[in-house]
Amino acid sequence: LRTGFPEAIFAEGKEEPELIKIIEECAKRGRVLITRLEETKYNNIEEKISNLQNDGYEFEYNRKARILLIKDGEIEKQGKIGIITAGTSDVPVAEEARVVAEEAGCEVLTSYDVGVAGIHRLFHQIRRMIEEDVKALIVVAGMEGALPSVVAGLVDVPVIGVPTSVGYGVGAGGFTALNAMLQSCAPGIAVVNIDNGFGAAVFASTIVKQIDRKGQ
Amino acid sequence: LRTGFPEAIFAEGKEEPELIKIIEECAKRGRVLITRLEETKYNNIEEKISNLQNDGYEFEYNRKARILLIKDGEIEKQGKIGIITAGTSDVPVAEEARVVAEEAGCEVLTSYDVGVAGIHRLFHQIRRMIEEDVKALIVVAGMEGALPSVVAGLVDVPVIGVPTSVGYGVGAGGFTALNAMLQSCAPGIAVVNIDNGFGAAVFASTIVKQIDRKGQ
Amino acid sequence: LRTGFPEAIFAEGKEEPELIKIIEECAKRGRVLITRLEETKYNNIEEKISNLQNDGYEFEYNRKARILLIKDGEIEKQGKIGIITAGTSDVPVAEEARVVAEEAGCEVLTSYDVGVAGIHRLFHQIRRMIEEDVKALIVVAGMEGALPSVVAGLVDVPVIGVPTSVGYGVGAGGFTALNAMLQSCAPGIAVVNIDNGFGAAVFASTIVKQIDRKGQ
Amino acid sequence: LRTGFPEAIFAEGKEEPELIKIIEECAKRGRVLITRLEETKYNNIEEKISNLQNDGYEFEYNRKARILLIKDGEIEKQGKIGIITAGTSDVPVAEEARVVAEEAGCEVLTSYDVGVAGIHRLFHQIRRMIEEDVKALIVVAGMEGALPSVVAGLVDVPVIGVPTSVGYGVGAGGFTALNAMLQSCAPGIAVVNIDNGFGAAVFASTIVKQIDRKGQ
Amino acid sequence: LRTGFPEAIFAEGKEEPELIKIIEECAKRGRVLITRLEETKYNNIEEKISNLQNDGYEFEYNRKARILLIKDGEIEKQGKIGIITAGTSDVPVAEEARVVAEEAGCEVLTSYDVGVAGIHRLFHQIRRMIEEDVKALIVVAGMEGALPSVVAGLVDVPVIGVPTSVGYGVGAGGFTALNAMLQSCAPGIAVVNIDNGFGAAVFASTIVKQIDRKGQ
Amino acid sequence: LRTGFPEAIFAEGKEEPELIKIIEECAKRGRVLITRLEETKYNNIEEKISNLQNDGYEFEYNRKARILLIKDGEIEKQGKIGIITAGTSDVPVAEEARVVAEEAGCEVLTSYDVGVAGIHRLFHQIRRMIEEDVKALIVVAGMEGALPSVVAGLVDVPVIGVPTSVGYGVGAGGFTALNAMLQSCAPGIAVVNIDNGFGAAVFASTIVKQIDRKGQ
Amino acid sequence: LRTGFPEAIFAEGKEEPELIKIIEECAKRGRVLITRLEETKYNNIEEKISNLQNDGYEFEYNRKARILLIKDGEIEKQGKIGIITAGTSDVPVAEEARVVAEEAGCEVLTSYDVGVAGIHRLFHQIRRMIEEDVKALIVVAGMEGALPSVVAGLVDVPVIGVPTSVGYGVGAGGFTALNAMLQSCAPGIAVVNIDNGFGAAVFASTIVKQIDRKGQ
Amino acid sequence: LRTGFPEAIFAEGKEEPELIKIIEECAKRGRVLITRLEETKYNNIEEKISNLQNDGYEFEYNRKARILLIKDGEIEKQGKIGIITAGTSDVPVAEEARVVAEEAGCEVLTSYDVGVAGIHRLFHQIRRMIEEDVKALIVVAGMEGALPSVVAGLVDVPVIGVPTSVGYGVGAGGFTALNAMLQSCAPGIAVVNIDNGFGAAVFASTIVKQIDRKGQ
Ligand SMILES: Nc1ncnc2c1ncn2[C@@H]1O[C@H](COP(=O)(O)O)[C@@H](O)[C@H]1O
Ligand SMILES: Nc1ncnc2c1ncn2[C@@H]1O[C@H](COP(=O)(O)O)[C@@H](O)[C@H]1O
Ligand SMILES: Nc1ncnc2c1ncn2[C@@H]1O[C@H](COP(=O)(O)O)[C@@H](O)[C@H]1O
Ligand SMILES: Nc1ncnc2c1ncn2[C@@H]1O[C@H](COP(=O)(O)O)[C@@H](O)[C@H]1O
Ligand SMILES: [Mg+2]
Ligand SMILES: [Mg+2]
Ligand SMILES: [Mg+2]
Ligand SMILES: [Mg+2]
Ligand SMILES: [Mg+2]
Ligand SMILES: [Mg+2]
């Protein structure tokens, strides 16, 4: 019942030799995506997996997103999604989502640091994305997590809320943002785990895939 | 930027005279959906809002879903979704989702009480829904909330997890189910608030609407 | 260092004979305000404290606010404040605030059920209040508690956030609203306890009093 | 509806190149305040933003408050506020509040480490501040957070409670202090997030601004 | 190693026939104390255990304390303790402590509803108790639970803090009061469970007993 | 009533000189097991306890399990148990369990990283273990902790759930996995503390011991 | 892979007509166990399911355990287990465990209300059970939940801890007992959900079944 | 009302120059006790405060207790107390209590690492302390915190429970031990904050002081 999405490895908490072994095994089956891979860790293992480049793979490391792509060409795009962040501190999570969504066959429009403050700038960005016909909006926010509520009040497109662990005091860890999104009084929002840009992107890609299945 | 979904009133915590006033105001603008309306409360107000039936409205009260529809004809269906529950105690939340999704223009396939235990029966139901071309699956579960993880491992369709407050001890209030769904190791799941069948249905309908927007 | 504000009695959890005794003692010293007094409880004690009416007191019971005023004339108003609610379920808390603020010498402007959804209506109400020269805004909201953030982004007047226990699932008890207000990324907000309309009003009145002290 | 307060940048969690870019952009629009800026981080970026000094800006770094002011002259003072701390460990949060409040046009009186223990010393300090006509009191306390309750019992001036993350065991993280302030039995207190000296100061300055608006 | 304290039965949650059986068994061994016994429950069982009165026992039911004493004469007093409450809602817990402490051989001085507000009245009551030579102070408080801190700052006598479940919002259940007492910056306080007047009294009586053991 | 299991020392949080002293004391009474012993700590103390090797002891350090065995020959095996993990990150906890169980006289079958995803591979592993006649299954899982539920639905053998602190956001610390296992809708599961491979193994060995006691 | 245990229905939260339907369906497949069935609910449905008695079933309702057995003869006993409770309030949970364990083929020895206080009486009861050759001990305790730790320190038999929701203040809901059991410093304990006598019994029966499988 | 106990400074979180300044000020008024002072911090400041030794002060640094005494002779002892720990990891907290209690005029008997396991050894230690006529017992325990309950069941002396942050998983941070002590079913226990050896000792010394006040 399931179709092709490249295999993804969560690097956090895995020791380097272990990680190398897993990467090599996965690469036998096709493209690989390694997430939560810190730059120094990447630098340490790069050499040791360089043999994969002989097998026709290219490496593409995105520092902000902390993702390594081991790829063998470009992915064909199936549909558009939008990604919005409230602040600049939310950008790494958004970039994780962007890289994963592109790898999953989505064309991605981004608009970072629109906040709730400048309501007119937000409105403008949303309108642009709707006009570009995005099929889903990923809205990334920490602190009090109000942005998805405001966005969902403006559009009929599915809004995927991603709470981030940006905040302090009662907001530490991202739980305030998470709960605010779950308890939103604007319907049309579904939520993923704190800082889970990966999950939001995979979910968004499942929506985009539905549209393609339509004509079948 | 937003289009037509009937207005929804959340009846819980509203006193009867207040509720009647809000219903009458809403009904001036079109169809109305009253959620979380207990049967006795419905019986108490039914008479007092009966004048709306002169204005061409019909009443349809669903006891299990605790929803009153004040409608003026049938809604045209735009696409299919599936709704699955783990247990029988999750059915009221699933029924809330079903009634709302239908009102939002979705054709709904249901499969209640499939649990994680009888893995083969679950597999069979999922396959049927995929073959019927559902565009999203709403998976409702309380207790340890494992069902959405298992389902998302089987399909590429978006899975909307609805945790229910069914459980006791550490599971009381639905927080274990909620957290399990958010922390699922199977990607492709997004989650709504505990017992929020309404929100899951509205979200699912925004997915179905994307497909229609395609050819535009 | 402190000046006159009528004594206030919190009726919740006090048995009737006890309450009557406390009211009678307080009334010897001047006006009294009894908060969180349910209607039936009021009906039960009304007769038994009727002798106070011979001492020149009038009774004024506000059912929505659940407050009984035992007063001896009108209070002179010193300045204006505004009270806004997100939904209709937040109104009892707002009314508690209104009655207390008036008793504390404030003229009160209200605007209930403005939500975050209808951003233009909200904008209009805020503008009206600023033009009327309110010295503080009390913003009452449950669910995800986003309204004070939005309001504080629009004005330079002090915003007093009052989270309400309106919500369910992760929002039950008002903690999501409370945390969202405390963690707001818009500065200019201070917060009181969940459902504490009384505290918000007393606090707002301390602001209004500063203005009067100016010319001294 | 909003008027002039210098832009504020929250440095915590921002990488240095990013921070420099944001500072330079903000400085184009006027004075800038960089909060939560650790001394070493300041030392690292100082050189790289030194060109702003050619544009007529001066740098003023406050180590205790962890704030960098990028200023172009002095701010005119509009009214007085007081800042009190319970212990010496609360001073950094109080200093953050002081610097921000001065930048927002307040004259600030401080009294640090007055505790609840030496009730007579506390009483003396409060009296002094009231006589100096402060329009608001910011009271900063960790541990059991009792100080704002005691202060609010003594004065009619608005008391802004700032809980700090000073404490251990059940007091770790500042939640005991926060909850104690929110649940205070003395009315006249409103509260900001744990360690949020910035927010308390901005809020206090909105009160001071009301007084000026009076004669308009 | 242990000596005589009458047996105590916790009535809450026990069904009436069960309770009667336990009481009768205990009464064979001597005096009995039944705590958390609601008035109606007492009325229901009174008749059924009346035969104990033939065995030389007297019944003494204290409605406020919700305690039934089944006694066979008076207890000799060994030393004094003081019991103080912050508010009137804390009185039932204080009364539970008083009855138990007397039964455990303490002479009890009480001072209810002294609050933190009227600091001079509090000071007066404390002084009186110290002059009367109390060996321990039980301080009962809900809400923000600041009273034990203030008291312990004034005296060298052991202070036993009893948090009560009086409060709402963040104070609901008594956890704010409990944590404030545990995290007090005034040393000389030890704490018992929320609403545990019984435990505080037994503990205080163990202190009083030490004094008697002195001359041995 | 208790019989022989080697003494176990928990090394975490113990300083090296202290640890050496405890090890030497224990070794006088027989074999010793030192758990939670980091590799560098082991390297630091190895030399200093080398004299134990003269007393007939061998050292066996397992880096993954972080356990040092100080042993004097092999343990006789009494029965089989199985250990399964959901992911590779759970392996250290599983290895702690394996080493301890073997030391407690169990023969251990392992199957790591079977997840919930590949339901057929899981099914195959479970069948193999049952055919090998394991008397208990230790199932180790972090994240949403669903694996023990699925396993217990398939077998009648006692399933011992070990939640791990593998996860992030709402899953951080292992509490989601713990609660999911406790709240499982499949009966036949009992649970130990988060990351407690040691406890699971000791418990499993008590089951194996019952079988031996049978014929007595 | 699974063998015969009668089907069990959890009655709590199920409406009567629904319950009757489920019972009738289950009874077609064999014996049925209905747990958490309140006496009044049982009285209401008894008549309506009486037809099952014509099919050869007998009804056995246990009021303390709140269980209805619909049985067709006696179960053959395979091995012994012991059930111990700390207090009398824990007895309903213990009785749930007893009835379920007997239905699952265990002979059950019970010892209720042994507490931690009377250590010698506890010791005596434990010894008796070990001599009777119980294969597992179910230890039921609320409050601080210390009993399983003490028991596991005395025996080598598997100890299954069942925390109960008996307690108040910090112990309310059973979480203190649960955590104490999970965090016990005596190994040899595994734990089930709060008040889950059912789960403890099923788990204990899986242990007893292992012994029988031995000679196969 | 308060008498002499040396001033105590909490060093944790205080920077060195600040600490030196506070120490010098305190030393003007008499003996000083600096708690939570890490060894390296002590080494750093030792030199800089050495001038105090010219003023007749001696330094006594206790590494395990992390306390520096700045003293001018010995303290006269007024009465005995006992200190007991469950494990070796609890010893630092116990040592903090011992040093503080001695400084507060108590003679201290200690018995470390008695656990709940070896019930006979515990019994022996308790008996010895009672025979030595201790006036209070400080019982220090982490993990499940059962030791104070067991001790309080054996003696009539006041038991002061000190939960420690020793534990992991559900026991991390010491909250399980804290709650277990507060919820103990053995009366005669009062509790201080997690790891608060200081507070327990000050409290115990207030008990010892009562005995001396007796003959006055
Ligand atoms: N069952 C429900 N669950 C969650 N949200 C709901 C539900 N029913 C209605 N709503 C939302 O609540 C809003 C109405 O709230 P109210 O104005 O209080 O009636 C609607 O706009 C819906 O978005
Ligand atoms: N110390 C602080 N505490 C809380 N909020 C702050 C602080 N400093 C700045 N802010 C707020 O954070 C916003 C800037 O966030 P950012 O865009 O991440 O720099 C400002 O508009 C302020 O409202
Ligand atoms: N890895 C572990 N996890 C949990 N408990 C352990 C572990 N290792 C040892 N223990 C227990 O801790 C006790 C030893 O604690 P200690 O005296 O502090 O070394 C042993 O008796 C074991 O019951
Ligand atoms: N180890 C400790 N644990 C708890 N409280 C302490 C400790 N040491 C000192 N204190 C208290 O903290 C106060 C000093 O705090 P500070 O002014 O921050 O040094 C003293 O008056 C003591 O009451
Ligand atoms: Mg929308
Ligand atoms: Mg999927
Ligand atoms: Mg503002
Ligand atoms: Mg005041
Ligand atoms: Mg004191
Ligand atoms: Mg099973």
Ligand SMILES: [Mg+2]
């Ligand atoms: Mg054992």
Ligand SMILES: [Mg+2]
């Ligand atoms: Mg005792």
